[in-house]
Amino acid sequence: MKNYKLAVVGATGVVGQKMIEVLQEKNLPISEYVFFASKRSAGKTLRFGNDVYVVKELTNDSLKDNFDFALFSAGGDTSLKYAPIAVEHGCIVIDNSSAFRMDNTVPLVVPEVNPDDIKWHTGIIANPNCSTIQAVCALKPLNDAFGIKRIVYSTYQAVSGAGSKGIHDLENGIQNYIEDDDTTTYYLEKFKYPIFNNCLPHIDKFLENGYTKEEEKMINETRKILGKPNLAITATTVRVPVFNCHCESINIEFEKSFEIEKVLDILKNAPGIIVQDSSKDEIYAIPTTVTGHDEVFVSRIRRDFSVNNGLNLWVVADNIRKGAASNAVQILEKLL
Numbered sequence: 001m002k003n004y005k006l007a008v009v010g011a012t013g014v015v016g017q018k019m020i021e022v023l024q025e026k027n028l029p030i031s032e033y034v035f036f037a038s039k040r041s042a043g044k045t046l047r048f049g050n051d052v053y054v055v056k057e058l059t060n061d062s063l064k065d066n067f068d069f070a071l072f073s074a075g076g077d078t079s080l081k082y083a084p085i086a087v088e089h090g091c092i093v094i095d096n097s098s099a100f101r102m103d104n105t106v107p108l109v110v111p112e113v114n115p116d117d118i119k120w121h122t123g124i125i126a127n128p129n130c131s132t133i134q135a136v137c138a139l140k141p142l143n144d145a146f147g148i149k150r151i152v153y154s155t156y157q158a159v160s161g162a163g164s165k166g167i168h169d170l171e172n173g174i175q176n177y178i179e180d181d182d183t184t185t186y187y188l189e190k191f192k193y194p195i196f197n198n199c200l201p202h203i204d205k206f207l208e209n210g211y212t213k214e215e216e217k218m219i220n221e222t223r224k225i226l227g228k229p230n231l232a233i234t235a236t237t238v239r240v241p242v243f244n245c246h247c248e249s250i251n252i253e254f255e256k257s258f259e260i261e262k263v264l265d266i267l268k269n270a271p272g273i274i275v276q277d278s279s280k281d282e283i284y285a286i287p288t289t290v291t292g293h294d295e296v297f298v299s300r301i302r303r304d305f306s307v308n309n310g311l312n313l314w315v316v317a318d319n320i321r322k323g324a325a326s327n328a329v330q331i332l333e334k335l336l
């Protein structure tokens with residue numbers, strides 16, 4: 001069995017740390033791990049199993065050193081600058097940033113949905129946006145059965161998706177509330193407005209057309225992964241004061257008619273999906289029970305009576321695990 005050499009770029013970040021945790025849970029044939037971050041974190045130590053690793057500063061030469069694979073989660077600019085260097089030196093990059101996702105030469109992969117796309121990579125494989133990953137896991141088997149005609153996404157996204165600064169903003173808001181009973185004035189590292197006791201209809205930058213980049217990512221990435229470039233999709237993405245797990249209300253119109261029992265049957269048998277849905281017992285997926293899982297949870301499965309062939313779903317997943325780290329490691333496993 002070959003023993004591979006793997007780099008984690010952005011190893012000190014929220015996703016990078018989770019990548020390391022997920023790698024530790026698996027028994028992969030990797031003999032050498034190297035953990036990179038910016039100059040700020042160089043020299044910090046990280047635990048991996050029984051070993052302690054020293055974080056290295058990522059430089060122009062770092063990835064020239066015979067790496068087989070690199071998991072990148074250090075933002076788009078870092079990926080744009082360093083991923084091509086790694087590829088040039090024979091390394092396959094699995095990139096969690098948005099830098100290459102819509103590049104026609106780069107596959108955008110969710111292993112339960114489009115594993116065959118991995119085959120045409122030319123060095124970089126992109127990990128989709130966290131909100132897209134969980135959505136397409138639920139949508140793909142239904143698209144295969146009934147043909148999706150239109151999607152309306154409304155998301156409720158956790159602060160962990162905004163990295164460590166996003167988490168600090170919620171923690172500081174809670175602390176400030178306890179000490180001052182005032183939710184409006186505290187130092188913000190990430191968001192424009194307080195996230196504690198609030199909902200912010202603004203994730204990533206605003207675009208000329210009034211949408212945010214997060215909304216555009218959900219629309220374009222869903223089309224690319226499902227192989228339906230003209231699919232009608234609209235999205236509203238909202239940051240909510242939840243530490244971890246994104247929730248999504250997904251409204252779907254299908255080409256074909258369906259029975260709700262068939263939808264349930266398809267979702268119950270779909271890879272990576274757990275159906276948690278009993279209105280009688282008031283059972284449905286919520287962030288506090290979904291956190292820590294790699295599966296995508298689907299609840300509130302019900303017909304939309306306002307249109308022909310309409311369906312509503314509530315979809316919850318751990319955005320740092322399935323939405324980022326675990327999905328990247330699952331792609332890596334397919335390559336080993």
Ligand code: A2P
Nearest residue numbers: 010011012013014037038040041058074163164
């Ligand atoms: P650092 O800890 O040195 O800042 P998060 O978004 O959760 O805060 O994580 C971002 C991750 O990306 C961190 O590991 C951060 O390292 C890393 N990072 C940011 N900029 C760079 C860079 N220019 N080179 C390497 N790693 C970077």
